[in-house]
Amino acid sequence: MSRALDDARDETPEAAPILGNVPGSYALSVFRERHPVLIKQVREALPYTPDRRRALDRLLGEVERDVMEPLEPSAHDGAAWAEWGRGKIGGRWVDAPFLWAESYFYRKLLEATGYFGDGPWRGVDPFGPLKQAELDGPDVDGELAALDETAALSPDERAEALLLGSLWGNRADLSHGATGAGGGERATGLVVDDGPLLRALLGDLAPARICLVADNAGRELLPDLVLADHLLAHGQAREVALHVKPVPYFVSDATPSDVLACLRRLAAAPGRAGEAGARLWAATEDGRLTLRAHPFACAPLPYADMPDDLRGEFAAADLTIMKGDLNYRRLTGDRMWPPATPFAAVTGYFPGPVVALRTLKSDALVGVPEHTVAELDATGRAWRTSGTHAMIQGRGGPQVG
Numbered sequence: 001m002s003r004a005l006d007d008a009r010d011e012t013p014e015a016a017p018i019l020g021n022v023p024g025s026y027a028l029s030v031f032r033e034r035h036p037v038l039i040k041q042v043r044e045a046l047p048y049t050p051d052r053r054r055a056l057d058r059l060l061g062e063v064e065r066d067v068m069e070p071l072e073p074s075a076h077d078g079a080a081w082a083e084w085g086r087g088k089i090g091g092r093w094v095d096a097p098f099l100w101a102e103s104y105f106y107r108k109l110l111e112a113t114g115y116f117g118d119g120p121w122r123g124v125d126p127f128g129p130l131k132q133a134e135l136d137g138p139d140v141d142g143e144l145a146a147l148d149e150t151a152a153l154s155p156d157e158r159a160e161a162l163l164l165g166s167l168w169g170n171r172a173d174l175s176h177g178a179t180g181a182g183g184g185e186r187a188t189g190l191v192v193d194d195g196p197l198l199r200a201l202l203g204d205l206a207p208a209r210i211c212l213v214a215d216n217a218g219r220e221l222l223p224d225l226v227l228a229d230h231l232l233a234h235g236q237a238r239e240v241a242l243h244v245k246p247v248p249y250f251v252s253d254a255t256p257s258d259v260l261a262c263l264r265r266l267a268a269a270p271g272r273a274g275e276a277g278a279r280l281w282a283a284t285e286d287g288r289l290t291l292r293a294h295p296f297a298c299a300p301l302p303y304a305d306m307p308d309d310l311r312g313e314f315a316a317a318d319l320t321i322m323k324g325d326l327n328y329r330r331l332t333g334d335r336m337w338p339p340a341t342p343f344a345a346v347t348g349y350f351p352g353p354v355v356a357l358r359t360l361k362s363d364a365l366v367g368v369p370e371h372t373v374a375e376l377d378a379t380g381r382a383w384r385t386s387g388t389h390a391m392i393q394g395r396g397g398p399q400v401g
């Protein structure tokens with residue numbers, strides 16, 4: 001790590017967390033608009049029984065009154081949440097750090113649907129119908145068929161196309177569907193393009209052990225899997241550890257069942273998608289593609305607070321690729337950093353090279369020069385939150401300077 005970077009880190013005081021209590025802020029709109037709509041969508045997606053419907057109505061009341069009530073005393077993880085929520089539970093959703101309060105909302109939603117209960121709703125993914133409809137839908141057919149077009153590309157062009165497919169796949173986010181947000185055009189350029197760094201890392205470290213920290217299921221996970229196949233098939237990776245959420249979270253976040261559904265979808269597809277599916281199936285069977293679902297993946301905390309065993313897993317990888325907006329928020333602490341704050345200074349705690357592939361769907365932002373922010377602000381578009389803009393942003397480790 002360079003001297004300049006050490007200095008930048010020393011001179012980088014911690015910024016304040018992003019909160020929902022700022023009038024006109026994106027975070028406030030999530031609590032006021034998105035969460036009530038989501039509860040209603042979940043309530044209608046399955047024939048929930050009267051007890052579950054009452055619980056969902058109670059949660060809607062909590063959201064509308066803006067008070068965070070504690071979990072049921074019987075909650076299996078009640079002690080952890082009581083500890084994480086000290087000084088927050090009982091207060092307003094919008095006054096707690098955005099990352100924390102949003103996580104708590106999804107935990108409470110799972111409680112309301114009976115996901116952790118002893119009854120018949122135990123283990124039933126409340127977002128399952130939405131995810132299934134997406135996976136079965138015509139958009140996925142088209143996106144899988146489009147893989148055949150990569151046959152005509154040069155190897156470098158194909159590698160780039162698959163990387164960009166995974167990056168822009170992050171735009172497909174069923175939670176944004178809750179309020180119809182994020183439908184705008186894609187920006188042509190990237191807000192930050194550390195693609196050359198990523199290519200250099202993949203070249204220098206090959207065949208690397210890669211942690212791919214997935215984000216959304218379905219239309220994002222499919223291109224992520226295709227990218228993983230490409231890295232394995234072309235000798236850039238000797239192993240890909242795919243990290244997903246242990247339980248349904250943030251609507252469309254991928255769980256192990258979602259990975260299996262995508263593998264089956266790929267394997268059943270015609271053409272190049274099916275070939276990738278068959279290779280991934282075999283890679284799973286022989287341990288080159290592994291699946292991880294660490295409990296910390298659903299904790300309301302930034303990666304800086306990760307437990308030692310997870311830190312060890314990232315440290316043992318040659319490279320970690322972090323997908324999506326939520327992982328970016330957790331990587332950078334979900335704070336109001338001055339946007340020009342160096343990414344490497346904010347993520348210096350991370351044990352190894354890390355590259356984020358993200359479309360911008362919240363205010364978290366680092367490593368963007370002030371003039372770029374000013375130019376984008378001048379467009380008058382919601383470029384930081386609408387998913388129209390994307391970034392590849394990373395840092396190497398000591399071995400690549």
Ligand SMILES: O=P(O)(O)OC[C@@]1(O)O[C@H](CO)[C@@H](O)[C@@H]1O
Pocket residue numbers: 030034102170173175176215216250324325326327329361362
């Ligand atoms: O991680 P993803 O899927 O790219 O994005 C998730 C996300 O956009 O959904 C939330 C709104 O519910 C945002 O605050 C959050 O960052």
